[in-house]
Amino acid sequence: MSTPKTIRWGILATGGIAKTFTKDLLVDPQTRGVTNVKHTVVAAASSSSQSRAQDFLKDTGCPADAKAYGSYEELVKDPNIDIIYIATPHSHHYQNAMLCLEAGKNVLCEKAFTVNAAQAKALAEKAKEKDLFLMEAVWTRYFPLSIYVRDLITSGRIGPVVRVTADNGFATDPEEAFGDGKHRLVNPDLAGGALLDLGIYSLTWVFQTLYHTQPEKTRQPPKVLAAVKNYSQTKAADETTTIMLVFPRSPEDGGDAHAVATTSIRVTTTPGGTHDAPSIRISGPKGEIQVFPPAFRPTRTKLILNDGTVEEKHWPHPGPGKGSGWYNGFGNGKNAEGEGHGMFWEADEAATALLEGRKEGKYEGLAESILIMEVMDEVRKQGGLVYPEKIETTKYPTEL
Numbered sequence: 222m223s224t225p226k227t228i229r230w231g232i233l234a235t236g237g238i239a240k241t242f243t244k245d246l247l248v249d250p251q252t253r254g255v256t257n258v259k260h261t262v263v264a265a266a267s268s269s270s271q272s273r274a275q276d277f278l279k280d281t282g283c284p285a286d287a288k289a290y291g292s293y294e295e296l297v298k299d300p301n302i303d304i305i306y307i308a309t310p311h312s313h314h315y316q317n318a319m320l321c322l323e324a325g326k327n328v329l330c331e332k333a334f335t336v337n338a339a340q341a342k343a344l345a346e347k348a349k350e351k352d353l354f355l356m357e358a359v360w361t362r363y364f365p366l367s368i369y370v371r372d373l374i375t376s377g378r379i380g381p382v383v384r385v386t387a388d389n390g391f392a393t394d395p396e397e398a399f400g401d402g403k404h405r406l407v408n409p410d411l412a413g414g415a416l417l418d419l420g421i422y423s424l425t426w427v428f429q430t431l432y433h434t435q436p437e438k439t440r441q442p443p444k445v446l447a448a449v450k451n452y453s454q455t456k457a458a459d460e461t462t463t464i465m466l467v468f469p470r471s472p473e474d475g476g477d478a479h480a481v482a483t484t485s486i487r488v489t490t491t492p493g494g495t496h497d498a499p500s501i502r503i504s505g506p507k508g509e510i511q512v513f514p515p516a517f518r519p520t521r522t523k524l525i526l527n528d529g530t531v532e533e534k535h536w537p538h539p540g541p542g543k544g545s546g547w548y549n550g551f552g553n554g555k556n557a558e559g560e561g562h563g564m565f566w567e568a569d570e571a572a573t574a575l576l577e578g579r580k581e582g583k584y585e586g587l588a589e590s591i592l593i594m595e596v597m598d599e600v601r602k603q604g605g606l607v608y609p610e611k612i613e614t615t616k617y618p619t620e621l
């Protein structure tokens with residue numbers, strides 16, 4: 222067995238998900254059977270202050286010699302970094318990723334990749350020009366569970382997929398929870414709203430089952446019909462969005478396939494905290510694959526075939542064994558004893574790509590990230606959801 226290559230990460234921003242990601246990054250890859258790469262954190266930057274970056278490094282258990290920077294500009298100049306993980310709000314991804322790419326750094330950028338498709342295209346072009354790796358951090362795509370579901374589809378267990386339904390919602394009273402409208406989930410200046418934050422997971426499930434599983438040369442963009450209801454306070458961020466998609470397919474491949482992707486920050490996928498109903502149903506003529514909530518971090522699947530076969534599986538996220546704390550946009554939680562959060566699989570993929578000289582993620586390349594941004598652009602267009610020009614622009618640099 223060859224020695225694993227150590228990939229040196231820089232962390233851009235020190236908020237909630239940056240902490241969760243960094244803790245996961247430091248989990249020994251061998252606990253999940255990964256032997257080709259290891260991760261270390263060599264620096265973190267906060268736009269607020271250097272001391273915040275210092276506290277972040279300490280809280281997440283990074284090596285004592287990791288550098289703390291008080292600006293993103295300093296971070297991207299650090300010559301010891303192999304790749305930068307961007308964990309700012311959606312509104313800032315374009316400017317931050319451009320900063321990294323211009324400085325010659327490989328990038329793993331949180332979802333939603335950008336505010337719109339034009340920005341995503343501009344980043345992809347810049348990465349190509351600079352010969353750098355660039356990937357949208359849609360962690361769910363890299364879970365063993367997702368690989369299993371895609372394999373079930375391509376091996377034909379349920380026949381050609383006819384319909385997919387996918388939901389990702391949280392029940393809050395947004396007026397009460399985010400009353401002043403400043404939180405990133407509802408703030409238009411931060412590209413807030415259900416669609417870009419949570420709906421992207423519903424679309425991820427639709428795309429990874431109906432699009433990514435098709436041979437590349439036959440994949441076609443879907444037709445889209447959407448309804449968008451805005452959050453009442455700002456009227457410029459969506460609270461509930463429903464999308465119908467039709468993926469054109471030849472009659473030999475099963476004909477057109479349908480999908481319904483739903484999302485909300487007012488109604489939940491898991492009423493009363495129950496996780497016993499599937500949030501994703503992938504239906505074919507021979508049966509159905511069910512994936513249980515939450516859509517962004519599922520740990521249970523069920524294959525039900527019309528011949529009576531039922532195969533239920535559980536997909537733990539191996540980890541440090543201490544029930545480590547984790548975070549999502551709606552608050553803090555705790556992993557089960559012996560579990561990590563599951564963000565390490567996307568990090569392994571990014572690191573492996575660097576090792577192999579690949580410039581894109583294996584399970585969602587840039588063309589697919591751009592296409593999903595185009596779908597979200599169309600949804601916003603149909604729903605009349607427009608963000609401020611300064612965050613929609615492709616002009617770089619722009620002060621945010």
Ligand SMILES: NC(=O)C1=CN([C@@H]2O[C@H](COP(=O)(O)OP(=O)(O)OC[C@H]3O[C@@H](n4cnc5c(N)ncnc54)[C@H](OP(=O)(O)O)[C@@H]3O)[C@@H](O)[C@H]2O)C=CC1
Nearest residue numbers: 234235236237238267268269308309310311331332333550
């Ligand atoms: N994959 C997943 O499961 C999850 C992904 N996310 C994604 O991660 C990203 C960040 O979300 P999250 O960590 O919840 O956000 P937080 O608000 O907790 O953190 C965002 C950080 O970005 C930096 N920042 C820079 N400019 C601004 C600004 N104008 N307003 C607010 N923050 C700013 C700050 O760090 P500093 O002061 O250090 O510069 C801040 O701490 C989003 O794209 C979100 O979609 C979020 C939750 C879960």
Ligand SMILES: O=C1OC[C@@H](O)[C@H](O)[C@H]1O
Nearest residue numbers: 332418419517549550551
């Ligand atoms: O990516 C995410 O997944 C979990 C959600 O709670 C969070 O808001 C979102 O950003």
